[in-house]
Amino acid sequence: MSNLLAQIKDSATLMCTSIDDPTVYPSCFAGKGDMTYLQWMIHGWGWTLLVALVALVIALALGLVIGVMRTLPNKWAVLFGEAWTEVFRNVPVLVQLFIWANVLPELFPALKQVSYAALACIGLGLFTSARVAQQVKAGIGTIPKGQRYAGLAMGLTLAQTYRYVLLPVGLRVVLPTLTSESMNIIKNSSVAYAISVTELIWTAIQAGEQASAHSTMYFVASVFYVISALTINRLSVLIERRTRFAGAMGGK
């Protein structure tokens, strides 16, 4: 027992130690020009959240477009949407990121100027867009067909029907499921370590090597992931409550 306590104390001390020399900072935060292990890990956490956030924006925008395309009365639009969804859903995200980092820059030399972090955002965004599209399609599918016909019969154009009739309801239905997608994207962003994006997993491995203390760094990284998940979980409960329809289960 006292052994375990001593180990915990050692780990805590390590986190407050500079990554370059054995200086221990009592506040755990070094000033300018130096960095403690804790700061290094927080830096990695920041990258994780940044990559996830940018990817989420890409995924939502693209997923919305592709999801709507799959519900349009146009054969080609539907086919394109389905093909998009199947391709990005059936190839492992790690393979997709390797292709973004290693293959596409050969194909488009302009991509060689782009950082791996940006490529990871795009890759992760496209991967997730397929799943968002799936949910947007399902959300629009829950609306009775009559509403679409009513809109068109009133003389609204197709675009207006989507804008004023279908999307306001459909998106409200899918919003709660989209929050679980944002939790997935944080978890999936960990795969970006494989193309050397300096996110949380990458930092934990590097810091673990440097300090010969893998378990300490893994533990800190896991705690950061759990905190992220809990935060999103709270947010999703809040969003779910706010977007419930009157008359629907639990709605006012």
Add this chain to the structure above:
Amino acid sequence: MALDLDFSFLTPDIVKHNLVPAFEYSLQLTVVAAVCGTALGTLIALMRLSSQAWLQRIATIYVDLLRSIPLVMVILWFFLLIPSSFYAFIGGSFGEAHRPELAAVITFTFFEAAYYSEIMRAGIQSVSRGQTFAGYAVGMTYAQCMRLIVLPQAFRNMLPVLLTQTIVLFQDTSLVYAIGAYDWLKGFQTVGQLYNRPSEMYLLAAVCYFVVSFSLSMLVRRLQAKIQIIR
């Protein structure tokens, strides 16, 4: 467009020696993790639905914890924490030589159990309570009720979801990259490095994973349609 693809180096011999065994490993990993993960997951689901508060709490913590940590992190944890003597214990000298591969099987079983348990929980809850009560009324014990009445129906109702999750699992096996296990993706990478043709091999990997996952999901879709008619 500076990419000229050249697959001429890819002889049947390379496919046989590098890619097929790698594919077999990924498949084995998927099947073992799916079967053991479903079994463990069902147990966890029963714990979550039990009337014992402490069982519920343990199961909830297990599921919530594993579901909030990325798979890569979990793989790294298990590889770090499984003592090296364990590999020799369960696999002899074979186990010693295949540590990452064995660690991956153990990790995926425990990790996927958390996801399968959520599916099984929904499955068990989809069976109406009246059936359990009917079972008790004719004198069945809890275990008999579950084994003979509830679980068979839960499995059948959830089969498409369980299989869909297994396809996700198959894609996720590529993440054993983190500990260097020789899976399908690693096979492609190794050949790519060996013949200095990484682009070709990554694209081929994408196509191969796509073909397998897509055909499996088509099969699941068919099965789903069939099951819906029975119900």
